Amino acid sequence: MGYMNTAPIPPSADEPRWLTAEEQRVWRSYIEAATLLEDHLDRQLQRDAGMPHVYYGLLVKLAESPRRRLRMTELARYAKITRSRLSHAIARLEKNGWVRREDCPSDKRGQFAILTDEGYEVLRRTAPGHVDAVRQAVFDRLTPEQQKSLGEIMRIVAEGLQPSEAGADLPWLR
């Protein structure tokens, strides 16, 4: 059950294409690593920066943006999260004084999320520790070839899941 394919039966129309034993091992390794890694980084950042990994990522995106600001929707798209989730997250970061909002002059619906100096300072203080954690957990353990391979693989998977995939709204044309 689950992902098994024990029966030596050729795939038929209604019999689903179960994962092979080897595919299962790959998938399980992926799930385990992804779970452990996110957990590890969440804990590390919660301890050292007082926020979960996703929130940290939001601050990073803002810090990298011109004038340290982004429109809410844009930030949500970059971070691969929903606007709803972003609304909650920014509300929390605002309470911490790490982000502030500003109305968009050209679009009265719009809001900018802006990294404050305090927010920047938190990032400056905690970034080294976080990079270390990422190195220790991932890069230091992989050969250069594996790093390259990981990049390619994840790029492919990410592209396949982008909601903004070209022609995503016209699937019958693909």
Next chain:
Amino acid sequence: MGYMNTAPIPPSADEPRWLTAEEQRVWRSYIEAATLLEDHLDRQLQRDAGMPHVYYGLLVKLAESPRRRLRMTELARYAKITRSRLSHAIARLEKNGWVRREDCPSDKRGQFAILTDEGYEVLRRTAPGHVDAVRQAVFDRLTPEQQKSLGEIMRIVAEGLQPSEAGADLPWLR
């Protein structure tokens, strides 16, 4: 800020080893793919099976176990989640009638989580759709070499993060 390494300065003791531009790209791809993938599978399973991905994984582990049962701690370890999280999760699955608990006779502290027939039935009904989703998102997009590589890489990362790592409680001996 964040992960950048723009300065052509050799790494010193106090200057943290920032990620190179290439490492950054790899890391971002990983984060994006992992976020999108977990999100995608959560949505797929929430829609088709009425539960998030992690919960589905719990049912799968139980289904694969002898007598469809596991001790709570063991299940938590396999699923890479905390016992607290598992307690809440099993409570919810119990409400759905998909899992039931049973006391362990040999250890009065212990509890078994047991997959019910209804739980098994949910799995039987929804597993094909889920495997399809995993295939479409991951395996169908990767070459056999990439699949193999992904497995190796994730196995390495997972091993490095196992709380049960041999000697993990004696790090000064390593």
Next chain:
DNA sequence: TACGAGTCCTTGAATGTTAAACAAGAAAGG
């Protein structure tokens, strides 16, 4: 036997996430 330390699992509160519905403004097309 009795003590102390460790294990097993749960609980409740605080925090974070989701899904659905909504209000306000922009844009497109008559």
Next chain:
DNA sequence: CCTTTCTTGTTTAACATTCAAGGACTCGTA
């Protein structure tokens, strides 16, 4: 214009996760 439709961002409530604490039990050892 004016209406319809889309976009932007928020809100609420239900749900999920984490953290810290605690109750119940087991095990090693004196």
